[in-house]
Amino acid sequence: MSLSRSAVALRRTAVHAVPTMLGIVVLCFLLLQLVPGDAVDVLAGQSGSATAETMSALREQYGLNQGLGSQLWSYLAHLAHFDLGRSVRFGTPVTQLVLDRLPATLLLMLSALGFALVLGIVAGWVMAAFANRWPDRILQVVVLLFYSTPGFWVGLMAIVLFSVKLGWLPSSGNATIGSALTGFDYLLDRARYLVLPSIALSTFFIAIYARLTRASMLEVTSQDFIRTAAAKGLHPFYIQLRHALRNALIPVTTMAGLHLGNLLGGAVVVETIFGWPGMGRLALDAVVGRDFNVLLGVLLLSSLVVIVSNAIVDQLHAWLDPRIEGH
Amino acid sequence: MTTSVLDAAPRGSRLLRAFARNPSFLFGCAILLAVVVVALLAPWLFPGDPQDMVAPPTLWPGEDMAYPLGTDSLGRDVAAGLAYGARVSLAVGVIAAALGLLIGAVVGAIGGYFGGKVDLVLARLTELFQTIPTFILVIVIVAIGQPTATVIVTAIGIASWPTVARLVRAQFRSLREADFVMAARSLGYSHWRIIVHEILPNALPPVVVTTSVMVANAILTEAGLSFLSMGDPNLVSWGSMIGDGGPLLRTAWFLTALPGAAIALTVLSLNLVGDGLNDVLNPRSMQQ
Numbered sequence: 001m002s003l004s005r006s007a008v009a010l011r012r013t014a015v016h017a018v019p020t021m022l023g024i025v026v027l028c029f030l031l032l033q034l035v036p037g038d039a040v041d042v043l044a045g046q047s048g049s050a051t052a053e054t055m056s057a058l059r060e061q062y063g064l065n066q067g068l069g070s071q072l073w074s075y076l077a078h079l080a081h082f083d084l085g086r087s088v089r090f091g092t093p094v095t096q097l098v099l100d101r102l103p104a105t106l107l108l109m110l111s112a113l114g115f116a117l118v119l120g121i122v123a124g125w126v127m128a129a130f131a132n133r134w135p136d137r138i139l140q141v142v143v144l145l146f147y148s149t150p151g152f153w154v155g156l157m158a159i160v161l162f163s164v165k166l167g168w169l170p171s172s173g174n175a176t177i178g179s180a181l182t183g184f185d186y187l188l189d190r191a192r193y194l195v196l197p198s199i200a201l202s203t204f205f206i207a208i209y210a211r212l213t214r215a216s217m218l219e220v221t222s223q224d225f226i227r228t229a230a231a232k233g234l235h236p237f238y239i240q241l242r243h244a245l246r247n248a249l250i251p252v253t254t255m256a257g258l259h260l261g262n263l264l265g266g267a268v269v270v271e272t273i274f275g276w277p278g279m280g281r282l283a284l285d286a287v288v289g290r291d292f293n294v295l296l297g298v299l300l301l302s303s304l305v306v307i308v309s310n311a312i313v314d315q316l317h318a319w320l321d322p323r324i325e326g327h
Numbered sequence: 328m329t330t331s332v333l334d335a336a337p338r339g340s341r342l343l344r345a346f347a348r349n350p351s352f353l354f355g356c357a358i359l360l361a362v363v364v365v366a367l368l369a370p371w372l373f374p375g376d377p378q379d380m381v382a383p384p385t386l387w388p389g390e391d392m393a394y395p396l397g398t399d400s401l402g403r404d405v406a407a408g409l410a411y412g413a414r415v416s417l418a419v420g421v422i423a424a425a426l427g428l429l430i431g432a433v434v435g436a437i438g439g440y441f442g443g444k445v446d447l448v449l450a451r452l453t454e455l456f457q458t459i460p461t462f463i464l465v466i467v468i469v470a471i472g473q474p475t476a477t478v479i480v481t482a483i484g485i486a487s488w489p490t491v492a493r494l495v496r497a498q499f500r501s502l503r504e505a506d507f508v509m510a511a512r513s514l515g516y517s518h519w520r521i522i523v524h525e526i527l528p529n530a531l532p533p534v535v536v537t538t539s540v541m542v543a544n545a546i547l548t549e550a551g552l553s554f555l556s557m558g559d560p561n562l563v564s565w566g567s568m569i570g571d572g573g574p575l576l577r578t579a580w581f582l583t584a585l586p587g588a589a590i591a592l593t594v595l596s597l598n599l600v601g602d603g604l605n606d607v608l609n610p611r612s613m614q615q
Binding site for chain 1: 451577583594
């Protein structure tokens with residue numbers, strides 16, 4: 001039964017994800033067309049001695065003088081072979097450049113997401129349990145502050161406090177350079193570098209999940225099945241955990257899926273602050289070098305990450321909420 | 328007794344009372360009003376260009392009372408920068424949110440009202456824009472265009488419309504079959520007239536609530552963009568002040584702290600206003 005549920009979820013994902021991905025590819029292609037000048041202009045600028053004849057010969061060779069439709073077709077054909085073109089600055093394939101940076105960004109994203117989910121759900125749960133009493137009111141103010149403060153600023157202030165004043169945690173990079181640590185020491189070293197960026201990236205999302213958990217816990221606890229569970233004589237703590245929280249988590253997982261794009265966007269700024277070698281930094285370097293193939297490669301791959309993560313969230317949903325089956 | 332008086336009062340004054348009973352809403356309004364006043368009065372409070380060097384560099388706040396919030400690495404007055412930055416942040420936030428509202432309302436209204444194939448295409452388009460990481464899309468658009476205020480506002484507007492589109496679409500779908508719309512249709516009103524004059528006014532309350540959150544998000548996006556020095560180089564903004572203060576983080580952290588606090592305070596006030604609007608305009612959520 002649970003297998004058929006996840007099969008339904010998978011099919012729904014495929015029906016939605018494929019057209020979305022195709023649309024994003026077309027959008028990327030159109031954005032590339034908007035870039036002033038083309039690849040030949042860039043090449044000519046680099047060589048410094050291009051005549052009008054050689055330039056038009058190059059355009060012929062790269063197919064840049066063809067109509068928009070056939071250019072789009074060849075763009076799609078290249079994409080089908082995971083070919084996103086070459087970086088103008090590095091001369092290496094864009095796909096490789098972006099994929100090299102992907103693990104660092106994913107690590108930061110997952111760590112921040114985990115942090116935000118745990119803290120947010122606990123805070124929301126406490127707020128709902130003490131609804132309209134002082135722990136709830138205090139937490140509401142804290143959560144609202146988290147919701148309103150730019151994450152990158154939190155990161156900078158955390159550097160001032162934890163790196164500059166207290167000297168507890170490193171402020172830049174993702175591992176100690178030139179160290180030959182192994183095993184547990186290596187993991188500990190990596191974890192120390194992960195703490196501050198994860199905090200900076202997660203504050204906004206802690207707030208979102210806390211507010212959502214509070215609202216949906218309050219909604220769930222007023223429903224009949226909770227009263228039934230209480231009438232059965234179950235321990236209130238067990239009811240809260242097994243019955244209320246599980247149901248309250250459904251909107252939270254939906255939201256977590258919807259906000260993955262924002263999380264990736266936030267990672268761009270956070271990576272810059274902490275010298276984190278991920279896709280966001282790559283994107284910004286590409287902006288400075290006007291390396292648009294790389295920039296759009298990042299946009300494309302990060303959209304793909306969102307689509308894949310949403311598929312995972314869908315699966316999680318199917319597991320959390322049996323009612324979704326027939327949907 | 329009191330309820331009967333309330334019932335007798337016209338709708339407008341009942342809403343006013345509901346707002347007056349909401350302290351956090353009033354608090355948010357007060358902060359927002361203060362920021363708006365500072366933004367409007369900036370040229371009178373701080374005559375002269377905020378980009379000019381006026382004093383020795385990196386004066387700490389309180390060191391020289393002529394510059395109560397200190398000066399930055401180029402000797403520019405931080406207080407003046409904050410006041411002029413308020414103009415940029417508020418203007419960018421409001422215009423970008425307005426653009427997002429306009430696009431979202433048009434897409435959502437057309438899709439929700441007509442349904443069918445049009446709706447399917449527009450819903451897919453909305454989904455597409457919701458999937459793309461907003462901030463990265465804004466960066467791409469600004470990098471392809473030029474970092475001028477116009478391009479930045481347009482980029483933020485383009486990236487922010489899907490939320491509104493979904494809200495408006497849902498409203499239009501539920502109101503499409505309502506009796507008053509049927510009546511309008513049987514009177515032979517045009518689609519345009521039904522959409523704009525009949526359904527839209529009734530679809531507005533949830534959109535109004537979203538507006539302040541959209542302005543807040545636009546301000547945060549602009550701050551992030553100009554922090555990455557992708558903002559308009561001719562304008563002082565809170566984000567660019569944080570970016571300029573970055574290299575001096577170890578010695579003069581107030582250069583980073585002050586503009587960040589200004590952003591947080593402004594966004595906080597907008598969120599408080601949004602929560603207040605939500606409590607009053609969506610009474611269902613107030614019971615929670």
